[in-house]
Amino acid sequence: MPISIKLGIAGRLFTAALACLTLAATVPTGRLFIQSTSPEVPLYVYTPIPESGLEPRNIHLSFGDNETSVVVTWSTRNDTQSQVQLMSVQPPNATEKLYNGSSTIFVDSGTKKATQYVHRVTLPDLGWGGLFKYRCGSQATGWSDWFEFRTPKRGFSPRLAMFGDMGMVNAQSLPRLMQDASAGMYDAILHVGDFAYDMQEQDGATGDQFMQMIQPIAARLPYMTCVGNHEFMYNFSHYKNRFTMPKGFGGDGESMFYSFDLGPAHIIGISTEFYFFVEYGVDQLKSQYDWLQADLERASKNRAARPWIIIMGHRPMYCSNDDGDDCTFGALFMREGFLARWYPLEPLLQKYGVDLALWAHEHTYERMWPVTRLEVRNGSWAEPYSEPAALCTSSLGRLVVESVTTPSGRRCTILRSAAPTMATPGCRSSTPPTSAWSRSATISRVES
Ligand SMILES: [Fe+2]
Numbered sequence: 001m002p003i004s005i006k007l008g009i010a011g012r013l014f015t016a017a018l019a020c021l022t023l024a025a026t027v028p029t030g031r032l033f034i035q036s037t038s039p040e041v042p043l044y045v046y047t048p049i050p051e052s053g054l055e056p057r058n059i060h061l062s063f064g065d066n067e068t069s070v071v072v073t074w075s076t077r078n079d080t081q082s083q084v085q086l087m088s089v090q091p092p093n094a095t096e097k098l099y100n101g102s103s104t105i106f107v108d109s110g111t112k113k114a115t116q117y118v119h120r121v122t123l124p125d126l127g128w129g130g131l132f133k134y135r136c137g138s139q140a141t142g143w144s145d146w147f148e149f150r151t152p153k154r155g156f157s158p159r160l161a162m163f164g165d166m167g168m169v170n171a172q173s174l175p176r177l178m179q180d181a182s183a184g185m186y187d188a189i190l191h192v193g194d195f196a197y198d199m200q201e202q203d204g205a206t207g208d209q210f211m212q213m214i215q216p217i218a219a220r221l222p223y224m225t226c227v228g229n230h231e232f233m234y235n236f237s238h239y240k241n242r243f244t245m246p247k248g249f250g251g252d253g254e255s256m257f258y259s260f261d262l263g264p265a266h267i268i269g270i271s272t273e274f275y276f277f278v279e280y281g282v283d284q285l286k287s288q289y290d291w292l293q294a295d296l297e298r299a300s301k302n303r304a305a306r307p308w309i310i311i312m313g314h315r316p317m318y319c320s321n322d323d324g325d326d327c328t329f330g331a332l333f334m335r336e337g338f339l340a341r342w343y344p345l346e347p348l349l350q351k352y353g354v355d356l357a358l359w360a361h362e363h364t365y366e367r368m369w370p371v372t373r374l375e376v377r378n379g380s381w382a383e384p385y386s387e388p389a390a391l392c393t394s395s396l397g398r399l400v401v402e403s404v405t406t407p408s409g410r411r412c413t414i415l416r417s418a419a420p421t422m423a424t425p426g427c428r429s430s431t432p433p434t435s436a437w438s439r440s441a442t443i444s445r446v447e448s
Contacts, residue, residue: 049212053077056119056137056144058211058242060218062225063188063260065248068151070123070222072101072136073244074144075116075208079103081138082119089148090131099123106241108204109234116208120244128154147219152187158263159185164192164228164314164360168210174217181217188262189221192360193228193272193314199238207238226269227256228314228361235280236273245269249295257288259295265308266299268292272315272359275333275343282338289343296352309354316359317345318368326361335373346372 049057059074072084082101087093101121108114119136126132130151137143152158161177180186199207214223224245231239240254251258259268270292274285299309317334319327337344349357350372370376 047212047215049208052142054080054137054141057215058208059136059144059147059215060211060223060243061149061221062244063222063246063262064122064124065246065260066125067262068126068128068130070126070149070151071244072121072123072134073118073242074136075106075118075211075242076103076141077116079105079117080119080141082121082136083138084121084123084134084136085143086123086132086134088130089133104241106237108200109237110200110203112203114203114205116204118241126151128152149220150184150187152263156187156263158187158265160188160190161186162190162192162312162358164226165194165363166191166210166214167194167197168206168213169197171213174213177217181221186221189217189223190267190312190358191223191225192312192358193226194230194360195225195228195239196230198230198233199242200233204238207242211242224260224267224269225255226312226314226360227271227273229273229276232273232277236271249298250291252284252287252291256284257291259299261306264306265310266302266306268295268299268309268311270311270313272313272334275338276315276330278338282342285338285343289348292345293348296348296354300352308356309352310356310358311349311354312358314359315361317349317357318371319359319362319364319366321362321364 054076056074056076059072062071062073063069064071080103082103084099084101086097086099087095099121101119103117103119106116106118121136123132123134128151131148132151133146133148135143135146161180163173166173177189181189196206196210199210201207211218217223223243225239225243227236227239236256240256243255245251245255245258246260247253247258249259255269256271256274257269259266261267270288271284274280274288278285296309299306313334315326315330315334317331319331321327332340335344335346348354368376
């Protein structure tokens with residue numbers, strides 16, 4: 001079955017969000033209001049953290065080991081059971097189904113040793129194209145509010161919101177994300193590192209507040225993540241304990257490196273921070289590198305089913321900010337390996353033809369032509385790239401995926417954003433791209 005992907009990097013959302021949203025303030029009730037100056041974007045009201053110690057908080061979803069499986073993760077201050085009540089809305093089914101999971105205890109390493117219990121319940125194989133509502137908690141200690149989520153339709157083309165570096169205090173993009181998520185614009189979120197600035201502050205209360213702040217989005221859409229440098233404290237323990245990334249293709253089991261299939265794409269999340277926080281051990285750098293090589297090998301043999309290989313990590317391998325820091329020295333570590341020698345990423349990405357790399361960290365929006373070894377591999381509709389290592393960096397972007405058939409009737413997969421067009425040879429048509437296409441930077445891959 002042909003599968004196609006069109007993926008646009010959304011300067012539009014980024015620009016609109018930063019231009020229109022200006023005010024974040026804490027009011028005496030403890031509620032956080034994020035106000036938009038745009039009449040199109042409503043006020044966002046932060047829901048306070050429940051104080052009972054028993055009530056679920058920080059509720060969020062992630063993909064399980066396949067696209068129709070969902071993991072519900074939440075925390076409680078006290079030790080409670082881990083249960084989810086699930087009801088199918090579409091197709092309708094009045095019968096509630098009860099799922100059981102488990103919890104792990106997480107103790108912050110600050111002076112208070114603040115303790116919470118992180119609950120995880122897997123909802124496996126829910127089927128394609130369903131609309132569900134759920135609540136989490138337990139029959140013994142009480143339930144959360146009801147939340148709704150959808151499973152993708154068979155053969156779907158994913159629509160993803162991608163960003164990094166949000167922060168607890170000045171999350172200016174959140175109202176727009178909320179609005180877009182409510183409108184059903186996305187199938188999932190990709191948050192590419194740096195979450196609360198910083199989660200461990202206030203003995204972990206900042207992390208709790210951040211997770212509560214994103215709950216209206218994350219409780220209804222899979223919130224897929226990478227670790228960033230701002231999660232470095234206590235060996236990234238807040239990140240490792242708060243999120244639940246898939247384990248179906250292996251990885252470290254702590255959400256630091258993992259991968260999952262989504263529609264026509266194989267998406268890989270890695271820790272770029274292993275290259276910089278080596279005091280936590282060089283062995284994890286080797287573990288990630290060995291796993292990544294095996295994962296890319298497997299994914300490259302599965303192009304017929306998943307034509308796109310996309311990697312995401314926090315610090316960019318290429319960027320252009322003139323800060324004398326991560327776009328020069330740091331990027332060298334990423335491309336050529338730790339101390340310009342060990343476990344270089346770029347040869348791996350080039351060898352296996354990784355199509356798109358998503359980075360964050362720089363607090364700028366930037367996208368690049370396909371580039372390897374500091375050279376741009378030209379890509380245009382007339383002269384497509386032949387060494388596909390398309391790299392893109394962004395602090396906030398939107399990825400939109402659609403199906404494409406060329407005027408000649410050839411099915412192919414497409415990446416698109418707002419700049420000139422690129423394509424692979426097999427996807428070239430005898431006729432030039434349409435005016436709509438020519439407004440976009442597009443990279444395409446032929447379907448088998
Ligand atoms: Fe960062």
